[in-house]
Amino acid sequence: MVRAHGVNWWWSSDLVFQILYRKYIVKCVLYLLLAPSVAQAQMERLASTPQELSDAIASSGPGDTVIMANGTWTDVVIEFHNEGAERDTITLRAETPGQVILTGSSRLEIGGSYLKVDGLWFDQGSLRSGHIIEFRRSSSRLSSHSRLTNCTITNYNPPSYLTEYKWVSIYGSHNRVDHCHFAGKTHDGATVVVWLRDPPNDDPVWHRIDQNYFGHRPALPKNGGESLRIGTSSRSMQDANVTVEHNLFEECDGEIEIISNKSGNNIFRHNTFRRSSGTLTLRHGNEASVYGNYFLGEGKSRSGGVRIIGERHRVYNNYFQDLEGTGYRAAVSIVNGVPNSPLNRYFQVKDAVVAFNTFVNVEETFVLGAGRSSEQSLSPDGLQIVNNLVVTPNGPIIEYEDTPTNVSYMSNVFYGADLGIEEVDGILVADPELQAEQDLWVLSNTSVAVGTATSVDFVSDDIDGQQRDGKPDIGADEVSLAPILYRPLTSKDVGPSYLGTVLNTELPVPEARHAMIQGYPNPFRSMVSVDFTLEQPSHVQLSIYDLLGREIVTLMDGPRSLGDHSALFDGSGLAPGVYFVVIEVDGNPMKQTLVKH
Template sequence: MASRLRPALLALLLMLPAGAAWAQTDHYVTTPAALEAAIRSARPGDTITLANGTWTDVVITFDTDGAPGDTITMRAETPGEVLLTGTSRLQIAGDYLKVDGLRFEGGALPDGVPVIEFRRSSSDLANHSRLTNCTVVDYNPPSTRTEYKWVSVYGRFNRVDHCYFAGKTNEGALLVVWLRDPPHDAPPEHRIDHNHFGPRPEFGDNGAETIRIGTSARSMQEANVVVEHNLFTETNGEIEIISNKSGGNVYRGNTFRRARGTLTLRHGNGCLVEGNFFFGEGIAGTGGVRIIGEDHRVVNNYFQDLRGTGYYAALSMVQGVPDSPLNRYFQVKRPVVAHNTFVNTEKTFVIGVGNSADQSLPPEDITVVNNVVQTFLSAPVLEIELAPVGTTTWAGNIVYGRPDALPEGFTFADPGLEQGADGLYRPGPASPVLDAADPAFAPEADMDGQPRDARAPDAGADERSDAPVLYTPLTPADVGPAWRVAVAVEAPWEPRPSRLAPNFPNPFDSTTTVSFTLAQAAHARLRLYDIAGREVLRLLDQTLAPGLHEVALDGRQLPTGTYVLVLETDGRADYRLLTILRTSR
């Protein structure tokens, strides 16, 4: 019914003079029945306020219409104090709607039913609508093989921003943008920004992406979705942290920390990957960008301490399948990889990865220019599994690693990168990368948002400049809901190694061993917090000698979920994220 009334309602609103719309009303609701009634009666500009407390097994169908400049807002009485659990879920279906401050936690749904979706039915979609300031945490079924998404985005011109998602253990991508079939296949042009995608344990199979834009079947369509300024922390579900499956998308200004996988341009063409930060912190399987398809641009990105190889390399181009079906590997054609900086990467450029009998088409017409690599003398800078074909442009790359024979266009020289107080490596005053780049390939600004010298830009992602820095690597303080308590869900990133070693096993069912090293004698406190910041275990509170220490962690009394281990000594804190995943009951 709502979908049939919308054209007439919007036409009526457009005929009204400014200021002639309904008076704005705040509908305060305490029950599901009152909420349903408020949705039915809401007018453009109204607010629906859910009372604080726990709402269990509630299906919210937010199916109404606001108007341009007069959004209808559904919000929590106090952001973060409206807890939806059990089988609760949310459908946003209408135009100019906003959902603000809700908290989904500890629930579970049947196979195929998303926690949040921007539609009521296949014909009743959301447009110009927004999900903001919300969280979904540990919303998992008993079986990891029960498949559902947490957020399914339909319609056009929608936004998901300043949300926090963590602890997904079951099958299914966390957030998916869905494209429609022709003739309703206009690019959706959604925006996904300023979210914190928190820890997700390895699933062990495909179908555990953090973000997927499109599907294989619709991958030749343009989506024009912007994914920017998001933080990905230990998003280890599968190799495709982000799975691009459509065209024209932009991935800009995102930060990846300790994430075992890659930003994968899996299907679709003409995407831009710009100004992202990838920090592996020396963890196996941490990768960068994987290129498949045509006309992609990877520019101004910063990669540090990644340990991925092969498909998980810092920058890989994949072999194609002749006459590839939509769900296989299209040949890489005309990629541009320019002005990126790689520091201490295990495998930097891997060209033609995946060569096999059926995956036999090498990358074609590739351009790799003005990049900077400063890595270990034991680490190869360039690995070519099958030589690219067509016009190959290597130019202006200044690299330092294993002294292999390199094509013309690679200068083997110490780039003179110096680590700053922020932990990033930038060119020093005598660096050979200064003014060394061909301006034909230079973006207007560098990874910091500082303008580049148009006549003689620096190679790599950073332009040496005194201009104000506009962009920096993201921390939890920069993203996610404003209301969320910034307890030690994650430490602010610092360029020092953690004293807490990765625990094994992790995820674990009942017990694990925590190891840490003290450089000197200190009073140590070791505690475990849940994802909401509540202390759940005190493991240690005593003075210890310098050296290696091991502590048994017994989690048999704790529910499945994501936890934060905090080691505190003399004003310093170190953090590790742990996952308890019940398999024995």
């Protein structure tokens, strides 16, 4: 007998049996529920041939993993068509990330739901048309809740730059492209495109594009050189609800539109643009949010910021420095519209808010009414320019190509160049006393911009992710002791993890801006002459690298006399793409980009 709280409990054999029986039933039910998912999660299939790969994909179910064996796969069409489940993704991955190389005419279809592709590298192949990677199995069977991660596409170019195909086409909904590396595209067609769905199934697509490296896209002598495009002109009045965040765009010179926004309600945040001759262009569509981005010209000609077209856009908490673009490529270019504009022209800018931005040493800060013409006759209307901080010797700070209507200025601090318009309330001309901090310029504690901003209801933090207090500061950065959450990105912060350990993904060499070093012809097909001039006798090392920092050949290494010099390089064996010639003169390096067609 067991006594508990004064109550007598008798254990009979019947009672013991009932308790044990119930425990047995519960255990059996739990086993039956859990056993299938445990078995599926453990299933891995290694494929060493295209047929084995096809069979492994077809045999896989939710939770399974298909592994591609290390090595070079040539002319392979991967039809990754299957259906995973919300907590049981089907994964296609490299045996070792970065050591599965796809080339020739290889391409990939991600067709289904809850699919993941991880660690593949498409290198030095080419297509005649279409897409290297597409999120669909057919025009009517699109992907959803699927992911492309840790993958690389480099120098996947045809012989002619006029050949058009996309590198990555995102169809369907709720897909993600992250930690990928895209570099060396020299031919027609956007690098990455988001396609919207046709009516009546035209709901927002909710994709996410994050922590990718977009790099080294030389100028294309025609439209179609975007690094990223979201939507099309014909679908531009649809909301896409795509988020583009924490990406690095470096030397993206394909055309004026580095990013081409052609749909509604998209978010562009915490991205970094370095040495890129173009802008983040809100080309079509309405209600985009552009915040927390760094636009760093770093001396690059025609480098720009944000170009605004359409209605109700918000551009805030951004940092612009050393940009050399003008007109459409100004730091902020607000474009004139076309009356009754067709979808592929220019809609009037209405009710845009440009707030809490910092501009340092830019060639042109604000251009309002950009592109004014007999066709583009509608000036911006309802524009608010609020809490912006400008320090630049280049002026005028505000340029009216056409006079805006209903424009308001509030709590701005401008300094350096001429204002460009008559003095108005809402613009204080004063030295904001900036101080250098890790290659950026921020407010000092004694600045007139500290605590003097006008509150804006949708802005609660700054470019660093620090909270703004009840008396916010003017400009992108709030003076704060709180931890900094976001900084300008470098190549080490984005892209596949394996590139940082296998290769030198970024040559730490400044671009030659003058005639000291030139390659001719450029673009080239076979032979290229590398010419340079020395102002005094020097030790010269001249080498050719690919776009990932791998040395191809050293053309010269030794003393050279004052004057003109030349070296010939036979690049006939190279795949079409981007390469670098690097010259070190007495240990001081410079580079020039070469394009092979």
